[in-house]
Amino acid sequence: MENKKVKDVVCAMEALCPTAYAEDFDNVGLLVGLPQMDVTGILVTHDCTEDVVKEAISRGCNMIVAFHPIIFSGLKKITGSTYVERAVMCAIRHDIAIYACHTSLDNDFMGVNEGMCRALGLLDKKILLPQPKTMYKLTTYVPVDYLEKVRNAIFEAGGGHIGDYDQCSCNLHAEGTFCALDGAEPFVGKKGEFHTEKEVMMSCVVPSHVKNDVVKALLGSHPYEEPAYDVVLLDNANLRIGMGMTGFLPSEMEEMDFLHLLKERFGANGIRYSALRGKKIHKVAVLGGSGSFATRAAIRSGADAFVSADFKYHDFFGAENRILIADIGHFESERFTKNILSDYLCKKFTNFAVCLSNIDTNPINYLQ
Ligand SMILES: [Zn+2]
Secondary structure, three states: OOOOEHHHHHHHHHHHOOHHHOOOOOOOEEEEOOOOOEOOEEEEEOOOOHHHHHHHHHOOOOEEEEOOOOOOOOOOOOOOOOHHHHHHHHHHHOOOEEEEOOHHHHOEOOOHHHHHHHHHOOEEEEEEEEEOOOEEEEEEEEEHHHHHHHHHHHHHOOOOOEOOEOOOOEEEEEEEEEEOOOOOOOOOOOOOOEEEEEEEEEEEEEEHHHHHHHHHHHHHHOOOOOOOEEEEEOOOOEEEEEEEEEEEEEEEEOHHHHHHHHHHHHOOOOOEEOOOOOOOEEEEEEEEEEOHHHHHHHHHOOOOEEEEEOOOHHHHHOOOOOOEEEEOOHHHHOOOHHHHHHHHHHHHOOOOEEEEOOOOOOOOOOOO
């Protein structure tokens, strides 16, 4: 069996959660290691500490796929004086590659928040804060007999995908005109003569992470020397990409019962919550990790409860008696992320082992 390289894992991760959808403040993708290196095994972890790097070495894995990026802000020196520098030094010294997905998986419809929804059995899931400026409209003009070829190439490259629908396009019959000048090699018509051609104006949406591939596919399949096309950024929200998610409990619950359900499902031993409202919980908003910035969006969505983490004292006032805020802990809210990553990578790669780290990297302890 052909050896798989670090770059193959990077490609697979890109297919799961494109780095194009990570937040601007983030630092995702391959952080340490050579793309050409053969992979001997992958260790999946929540955080990549020095202990996790050592665990990878002892378990024969030379690649770590982490949720949080160990290098978050820039490193200006690497002397081993911080836990970040020590983890990076240890990885480089032992030829261990490190990949981090973080907000690209947060923003994915099948990512962190979906994991939280699944743990609570939520139904009718929707993205809480759909990401703007992540979709384009592509329009091109194709001679009638070549429409199928060009359109298929565009679809295969990832164009025309809307929610649960694929191969979506609009096709209008039109008449194109051109006059080939000196130096041209026209596919139809004669040089120096005005030409009209029956064409189809074909348009479809293109998610931003495949925009370059789709344009390449268009140019590679179109018969004209100079195909005309427009790529326009859409203002439409992308309903499949964004922070947080909402969904409905299968049946409504009393507030305290709901808080106990959170404790049980997320192993959360330090839940902090805002004032009870005396109302049942049916619609729930979730956001894995630090989510206080989305409280108002959660209220606007009509959710009865907002489950997230890292709320400060004043953030709890933001509930305004319009929602129940439940801070279940940062690590706890993201605890299913490791499994999402390892389940996916296990299915993708059979050449080597994909292991889950045995180290509990949660830096926070709770007094029992
Ligand atoms: Zn986090």
